[in-house]
Amino acid sequence: MSAPKVLRLHMERFRGFESLTWHPAPGMNIILGGGNVGKSTLLEAIALLLHPTNSFILSDSDYWQRKVEEEFCIEAVIQLPDSIGINRQSTVAWPWEWDGANAVLPKLDTDENSGQPVYKIQVRGTADLELVHELVQPDGSSIHFSTALRRSIGLVRLAGDDKNDRDLRLIQGSGLDRLLADKGLRAKLGRKIALDSIEDELNPEAQEKLSELDTKFGERALPTELGLGFVGGAGLSINALVGLTAKKNAIVLPLTSWGSGTRRLAALAIADTLQERAPITLVDELERGLEPYRQRSLVYSLRKNVSQTLITTHSSAVIGAAAGSALWYIDAKGAIGALPADKIATHQQLDPETFLARLAVVAEGATETGFVKVLLTRFLPTWEDEGVHVTDAGGNENVLKLLEAMSEGGLRFAGFADCEPASLSPTRWGIVKAHLGDLLLRWEQGCLEENILPLFSPLHFDQLITDPEEAKRGMRLRSLADRLGLNGEITTQMIQDKAGDQLIQLVTQAATGMVPASMKEDKQKTKEWKGHARLWFKSVTGGHELAEKMFSLGVWPNVETKLLPLINALKTTIGYEERI
Structure with missing residues (x-):
């Protein structure tokens, strides 16, 4: 199933980015980086491009260095399936062609197969703190990028500010609103609520005050027969008061009152139900409110979807579960690179x-x-x-x-x-x-x-063969004896006498599992000699032991210029x- 995909995102003077170009992958994208480098800003830029209403309020902090007069622009090259209905607009939106890096003019006078059709969308923040959504045409002109088309493309967004109940309410353009798709509900709710006389629920004193107000209205030739009712208005919708509920212990509770992790999973469950349109999914700080096992479960669930998904995280559980996903890193300078x-x-x-x-x-x-x-x-x-x-x-x-x-x-x-x-x-x-x-x-x-052990003196031999727990001393002696051809009971003195001035070299060979070329035909002996390394320093604790002995036995001055x-x-x- 085809789904909307952002192929290229370009920002100019938006928040902390003077300029940035990014080519997100079609599937799951994991965005990493330190604090305050702009991870969330990337998601918010796409959210602004596809914002389902025109009610977004800008502030001067949305502009690069708060220079409102210079404006900002967020532009995306996006692939859209036919089901979106971009060709059913009143004004024709002409496609571009994708060359693998950017949108280019279509080749009209050629017999070659045409490239992948894409569309260029943008949102500008004007000097008047207003948003202008546009579709950029190949001839350089622009047409309006309507809210209806933005909603049709679809966007599931879980922000990191712990206010993730938008998709659980009947807010215009929310996940629940798009799922139910009942355009007449707002009018029906208004009529039904208007029939309820809220003033009947007032206490007697309050009812008397309302009656006095009604009288005063009449005296001043204002509307009378006053009552109380739910009233919508600019920025305030009656539908926004309607949300999903669920029962717990036989009590009906709004889903917005449950834990943040549950709210997030509920919003994504709504998105899954909308998968016939496969909306672009933005998840800021996926780990918020979720235990590691639920983080992994959520990542696995998102990976199964055909939607393009963009995630920011500080969780190792999320990264570990995101095998096969595209990992991106934003550095302190605001540059983004792929891993x-x-x-x-x-x-x-x-x-x-x-x-x-x-x-x-x-x-x-x-x-x-x-x-x-x-x-x-x-x-x-x-x-x-x-x-x-x-x-x-x-x-x-x-x-x-x-x-x-x-x-x-x-x-x-x-x-x-x-x-x-x-x-x-x-x-x-x-x-x-x-x-x-x-x-x-x-x-x-x-x-x-091979660089540290030769710096030790033969006088350090006893300390080298003795590990901190004194559990490997005998095995280390045995590994040296095998290399010297000594059988039976052995002592440190026997090994020192046999090895002579090659003692430290012998220790180095055993510690590295060195096998002489003349012995490599004997597979059994080769395996045994390579295994000697595990008896010495070939482990994290072994590396710790070697470093501690380097300091305690006075070897550090001989290697400090290197380290x-x-x-x-x-x-x-x-x-x-x-x-x-």
Whole structure:
């Protein structure tokens, strides 16, 4: 089933955006970003374009830098199905053609297949604080973009201000109004309510006052036989007093009095009933009022619909459930960028909080994750409160993909990676390094253990083989003995004597799971030797242990020149120095 879709949104001088162009995806769009960067403004721009009435009140804060005299303009290129009825207007709305990036003039004198027909709509905020809705024609002229057509396109909007009962009332253009589609209800309600004598419910004193007023009206030749009734007016409709009710414990309650999460789900249930028209759906802060399991359920429900859906969120549960959706990030400068799905899909499921952090530190693996957390605790004690999040990318290939994706999306991030012999394109790493500078620490060669362990002295051997819980000491000795060909009972002295001046190199080989080329034909032994790494530092706790020993055993001065640039860059990025 075809549905309305915004293919391109362009804003000029609207609120905090001097200029912005965005190409939302056809299905579900998840918009991320820090506080006050304009996530909700994107949704409100589309809501303004398709506002179902002409009663919207502008203020000077809706204009860029409050310069009302310069006006603002919101323009969208939109795809519309025939069922919308755009061709049944009194004035013909001529289509444009979509070239994949913008609306272009149709090719009339060609035998080639014509492109996808689209329409260009816009709303202008004038210097008089008035809205003007227009359809832009290919010849440059404009015609009125009627409220009837805007309602026909349809819009389901759940704002983040906790006033989500609009679609639960018979307000003109609301979800409930479009669902019931009873155009004569307003008149019938007026007639029915007019028959009710509200004045009969007044107490005697109030009735006497009303009677005195009636007499005074007569004396002044004003209308008489006064009474009380429900009266609609500009900005106030009798229908707005009518809303959905439901029973709880045999008591009829308005649905607007239920919890915010229930109200939101109820409004979307109305939208689902309207799916034959598949209205564009806007959900600001989807997580509001919903437990994580209901957040996931709502995301799954929205993904099933053919409607174009635009969501803002601060919830990792929402991001994790939105597999296959388009993720967008708005940075502090008001620029919006896409997070490539092919590069973030796995991480989106494993650690969605990465995309919500103020600053994400992408560590290559578990060891690096534990190691970096100790560094942060040493030099930025309040790093978690500052919005820094350390995430495990899950390998050298994954860390590069994730860093590239975050660079394209405009997120603030840092990286901590190995330099593997069979690493991916050095050109790609060079591009990431140029973008991040000191925020990327990538060893010149080898991995973390290969750069840190050789700095320890043989005198540190006993401390290196002893883990904090003293649970792995025996297994670590065994891994070294296997590599030395020692069988039976072993002692630390036996290993030290056998290894000689190669002792620390032996520890490094065991800690990295190194397998000599001559042994790789023996699959069983290869598997065992690779498994040695898990007995040492190949885990988050192992990375933590390695970092703590680096400090406690005096190795830090030998490596600080390599690690300090990253730490200082992290401090600068979050403004840490200015607050201490």
